[in-house]
Amino acid sequence: MDENTAPRENRLLASLAEADLHALRSSLRPVTLDSGTTLFEQDERIDQLVFPLTAAVSLLTVLESGDAHEHVMVGRTGMVGFSALLEDGRSPFRALVQVPGQALVLPRADFHSAAADGLRQLAARYSIMLLRLAGQAAACSANHRVEERVARSLLRLEDLTGRDAIPITQEFIALLLGVQRQTVTLAAGRLQRAGLVQYSRGRIVIVDRDGLEGASCECYLTMRRAEDRLFD
Ligand SMILES: [Zn+2]
Structure with missing residues (x-):
């Protein structure tokens, strides 16, 4: 991996304990995300975590009409697909790449490592923080x-x-x-x-x-x- 795809370029990965990050490092695969790509469909079972580095991904709710509403955007300070850390985890949103760029992918098969507990704890805290951001965005669109x-x-x-x-x-x-x-x-x-x-x-x-x-x-x-x- 070159310095542009180093795990520490993602702030969430960088906040893991050194030993946890070390254990995950060989499983993280660099990918290029193209604009307009759907990473996960709403309610789809998820088999990987995606850690953006220079890309940005929108989390959307899709209506029967096909109209989509954006809640929150995820970039190098976060991860997409954290429900993959649960058994039978499904995506609560459609995850759509909006800004093309680099990311790191962690396959679900590699979760059962020594680092999994650290990652789960981080994902739990992160998901609460995302709720905070989504709530702020909803209040913002109604008031500002x-x-x-x-x-x-x-x-x-x-x-x-x-x-x-x-x-x-x-x-x-x-x-x-x-x-x-x-x-x-x-x-x-x-x-x-x-x-x-x-x-x-x-x-x-x-x-x-x-x-x-x-x-x-x-x-x-x-x-x-x-x-x-x-x-x-
Ligand atoms: Zn506002």
């Missing part, structure tokens, strides 16, 4: 303005991918926020004119991070702190 939510999402995306130029589409941001694409375009345009972000050729760059934090609602810092507490 679109422009604030676009700012919050872009800041989260930078934290979750660790990338300066993030390849995303405005359709993705619209899905993320549950609003019309045109509404996102207008909000993103205002942030760009204010000199906070630059969007071109499907990539977004945060130019003024402090300014963008100022343009976000309280939810960005609340989410970041909830995540940081997991690693205290």
Whole structure:
């Protein structure tokens, strides 16, 4: 593995005890995740854990109409598929790759190692933290303005991918926020004119991070702190 696919690039893996991480290391397989790939379908039995490094994955609820609602996004601070750690674990969400990039995969067959207990404890704490984030996102979409939510999402995306130029589409941001694409375009345009972000050729760059934090609602810092507490 090169330094870009080192397990410690994922903050959750990095927080495991040294001996646990060492025991898992040979089972972690680097993969490239393409945008638009479904990692798990809703209610599907899961046979692997995915630890994003530079990719970002949306966890979605899918309605009978086919419409999907995003709850939370997972990147290098988390994992996808933690219900695989239970017997007969099924995915509560559809897991859809939104930002392409690298990840590490741990097959279910390799869970029964000395590291499994450490990983299960971490997954339990992580799943509670994800509930916290999903609750915050639901309250945010009901109460805060679109422009604030676009700012919050872009800041989260930078934290979750660790990338300066993030390849995303405005359709993705619209899905993320549950609003019309045109509404996102207008909000993103205002942030760009204010000199906070630059969007071109499907990539977004945060130019003024402090300014963008100022343009976000309280939810960005609340989410970041909830995540940081997991690693205290
Ligand atoms: Zn908010």
